[in-house]
Amino acid sequence: MTSQKAPTMKDVAREAGVALGTVSKVINGIPVSERNRLKVEQAIQTLNYEVNTYARGLKTQKSNLVALIIPNTTNPFFASFADHIEASLYKKGLRLLLCCADGIPQKEIDYLNMAANNKVDGIIALTYSDIGKYIPPSLPIVVFDRFFENRVIPRVASDNFSGGCLAIEKLLEFGCRHPIYIRFHSVFPGESDKRKDGYLYACEKYGLEPDFIDEVDCDDRLRIMKEFLEKHKRPDGSLTFDGVFSHTDYHGYMFYRLLLSEGYRVPEDVQIIGFDGIRKFGNDDDDLFISSICQPVELLAEKCVEILTAADGTPAPCLTLLPAQYRYGGTTRDGKR
């Protein structure tokens, strides 16, 4: 892995017949006499010169690199988030260092250490392990969804509370009488917890009796869902609920498949609304897994980048909430389209 010797600034200076510093000024847009600027630009052309990133980084301590720490890219939500982060950074001339932490705390810490040591200019983190205390104290960072106690860190998230509320309102609008809520959550608190708060609030507001699965995430999800289902079957086999708001599309889709396999019809017997708005192949508008409260992934990503790259003086907002929107995905009774 060796790279060929590239021309240096010195070569350009010699070629142009000016001093080293003058070349540097031209490159960095610092005023220089018209005559010299042209000579330098000419020399740069001739030699096909490009700035050496390491030398510049060594001097300026800037790399134009931003680390994105996410669990993985295989989960469609993370994948989409990463994709939009990349696009936003690219627009600003920044590059993306992808760090998939896989939920391995050591790997997260490794990446954080690396980030702290002059390798990146900032961090965008979407993580579900407890790395708060490893976050370098003075590196710009924006976190998605999570909250760390040791330091005031700008957070970006969807308006999960309103989203949770909206899910129930939509289910009611489409004729549900008894919506339940399903969640398998991380042990670490985050903004997405408010989806449940939204559900509970909506229950209160519309006089519904709350009923839900709310367990720590585990390998036993399917068994837990099945048990829940059994407990909610009437003697005639019909269900005591007719709507499901799932904390994520993923689990909502699991529940959807379970219902189908037990002979229930969706959306006729039970309507389902998930959360996230993930798409099967990531591109079309018509390939939601289930009807969903869709996170505005593109806007969320842009907002993260915007806050991270805001001028040093600008105070970053502690929390930025963006609205999530309902979209039809086949498991609700507003079909047609």
Next chain:
Amino acid sequence: MTSQKAPTMKDVAREAGVALGTVSKVINGIPVSERNRLKVEQAIQTLNYEVNTYARGLKTQKSNLVALIIPNTTNPFFASFADHIEASLYKKGLRLLLCCADGIPQKEIDYLNMAANNKVDGIIALTYSDIGKYIPPSLPIVVFDRFFENRVIPRVASDNFSGGCLAIEKLLEFGCRHPIYIRFHSVFPGESDKRKDGYLYACEKYGLEPDFIDEVDCDDRLRIMKEFLEKHKRPDGSLTFDGVFSHTDYHGYMFYRLLLSEGYRVPEDVQIIGFDGIRKFGNDDDDLFISSICQPVELLAEKCVEILTAADGTPAPCLTLLPAQYRYGGTTRDGKR
């Protein structure tokens, strides 16, 4: 975006009471007295020291960064590939610069220029535009699937020919008599073209009449599929084919949905096998979209990294083909499970 001053090698030397060079030796694994090594390691611990990448890069012209150029991360296959590339690089102490080219040639060229510009030690490219002539002449590179004419570049791919063949053999094994083939392909040639060759070869071998959709990829896929379907309906509504080998899971899944919407049963009336082995949520073993010839993504990624990072002397293989495997995903008659 300012970073706090990190401890330097000088600080470590002072803390450990040894010379700068000694610290450098310890870090680079060059023999040093046991006593000094311990002192230095201790000091590194205490100061939480990490090597400054720019300084090292300036000296060595290495960055431990590898650029991955892919169209996006939202397509599940690319996402999975990126995920495994990241993991493989991480194991070798390398970091991943993610470049999503979105099929925008200018963006690909930008990234290639950057890569050439001392920023990365190597490139792994999975791309469908014609960037052959922009590839920096002396930077290590490995391409997935594609072939560029201007330069001998190591290629890694699945054994698409055998995979195509296998798809037909499986369909026959499960009782198909008339398997067709569906493809919407890029205008650029690549290894995956051999899936069709495999199909044609299998037809020849097993005495089948080839029949297929083979179009340049476009927005009109659904219309083309519908027309094809119409042409293959017998007067009684039954179909003249009973098996589908789709060039990708994506299009296979599209065709699957089309068949269902037209009232055909899968796998009873028509069996479908795709190619890629992409998973709905990227993690479980049971969430293929359709039965598929699965690319060994993890191995492919590892192989790319292995070839890219092979010692300078080692001649890289021009082409490395890894076997793809059939896996049940609900659209074939080997169900149960």
Next chain:
DNA sequence: CTGTTAGCGCTTTCAC
């Protein structure tokens, strides 16, 4: 082995 030192290519003073 160990310590000293000369740069890697660039930015950024600082005199001129």
Next chain:
DNA sequence: GTGAAAGCGCTAACAG
């Protein structure tokens, strides 16, 4: 304006 020169933190070559 301009050019000379001092490092940024590290590696590697060298003398001890």
